[in-house]
Amino acid sequence: MSQRSTRAGVFLPALILVTSTVCLLGAAVWVEADRKPPPRFPLTLFALARSEDYLDDEVCAGCHPSIAAEFPRTYHAAHVRDTKLPAEKRGCQACHGPGQNHISNLEDPAKIGQHIVRYGKIKPAEASAACMRCHETVMHSARWARTAHARNGVGCTDCHTVHHVRRSSLVAEEKPASADLRGALSPMYS
Numbered sequence: 807m808s809q810r811s812t813r814a815g816v817f818l819p820a821l822i823l824v825t826s827t828v829c830l831l832g833a834a835v836w837v838e839a840d841r842k843p844p845p846r847f848p849l850t851l852f853a854l855a856r857s858e859d860y861l862d863d864e865v866c867a868g869c870h871p872s873i874a875a876e877f878p879r880t881y882h883a884a885h886v887r888d889t890k891l892p893a894e895k896r897g898c899q900a901c902h903g904p905g906q907n908h909i910s911n912l913e914d915p916a917k918i919g920q921h922i923v924r925y926g927k928i929k930p931a932e933a934s935a936a937c938m939r940c941h942e943t944v945m946h947s948a949r950w951a952r953t954a955h956a957r958n959g960v961g962c963t964d965c966h967t968v969h970h971v972r973r974s975s976l977v978a979e980e981k982p983a984s985a986d987l988r989g990a991l992s993p994m995y996s
């Protein structure tokens with residue numbers, strides 16, 4: 807056999823192999839993208855919302871006056887008050903979800919938690935997913951999921967309180983001081 811035909815004999819199968827690998831990889835990426843799981847509660851509230859489902863914060867204040875009155879002094883106020891933010895990242899509904907279904911379904915108390923994000927009643931992982939809508943860039947869901955906290959069912963709202971105004975970011979007295987937690991947390995921020 808001449809050297810040239812040997813080269814062609816190697817080149818062709820190699821080309822076919824490379825081409826088919828590229829195609830397979832492409833297909834795998836495509837299938838993966840297609841299989842991306844649909845959002846789960848409470849992210850569904852945001853995913854299914856129409857723009858008219860987001861109300862003015864003044865509407866919330868009408869029925870939740872003390873929370874609304876204290877809100878400007880909480881650490882998130884500065885970050886969610888900007889009127890240029892999209893509705894789902896602005897004000898109360900940035901964390902609690904669109905308000906329209908909440909106020910149209912108030913007559914059934916058992917179902918209140920299906921229409922508004924009720925942090926005191928949902929699972930830690932659900933609460934964390936809602937916080938991650940904004941904190942993903944720093945905390946990274948995948949990385950967070952591997953921490954001892956997440957694996958043991960501890961969520962953001964077990965340590966951080968949002969409406970508490972006397973201290974910046976941590977639940978008051980009954981929780982450990984942030985200095986005690988810092989050591990345990992370092993892997994999360996590394």
Ligand code: HEC
Binds near residue numbers: 902906908909918926
């Ligand atoms: C017409 C009155 C009304 C309006 C307007 C209203 N709510 Fe409510 N909301 C209620 C009632 C009643 C409950 C149930 C009270 C309870 O169980 O403590 C509730 C419960 C909640 C809860 C759950 C509280 C908990 O126990 O965890 C949240 C969160 C909430 N509302 C947020 C909002 C937000 C955000 C808005 C504005 C988009 C809003 N509400 C507008 C009446 C209202």
Ligand code: HEC
Binds near residue numbers: 870901968969
């Ligand atoms: C950054 C996220 C965030 C924002 C913004 C936010 N909340 Fe909350 N809300 C929470 C969390 C978390 C809780 C659970 C208690 C806590 O951490 O303080 C909560 C609890 C509540 C509760 C139940 C508290 C109780 O003790 O009955 C109500 C009602 C509520 N929020 C209404 C509002 C209203 C009205 C606004 C806008 C003025 C608002 N929230 C803005 C995250 C948020």
Ligand code: HEC
Binds near residue numbers: 895936939966
């Ligand atoms: C609408 C976007 C948004 C959501 C939703 C949100 N945050 Fe934030 N949060 C911010 C921004 C912006 C900052 C300031 C920049 C930063 O630290 O990333 C902040 C800051 C913080 C801080 C630092 C406060 C300090 O004292 O420096 C904590 C703690 C925090 N958020 C916890 C939470 C928790 C817990 C939730 C879920 C209940 C939550 N956030 C949901 C936007 C958000």
Ligand code: HEC
Binds near residue numbers: 965
């Ligand atoms: C085990 C308790 C704990 C859990 C769970 C937790 N944090 Fe924290 N977080 C802390 C402590 C402690 C600090 C440092 C606070 C300080 O220095 O005052 C902190 C700081 C932060 C800060 C401010 C970071 C900075 O550089 O200023 C943000 C934002 C934050 N956490 C968001 C979150 C979010 C979002 C989650 C859930 C995905 C979460 N945390 C889960 C305890 C916790």
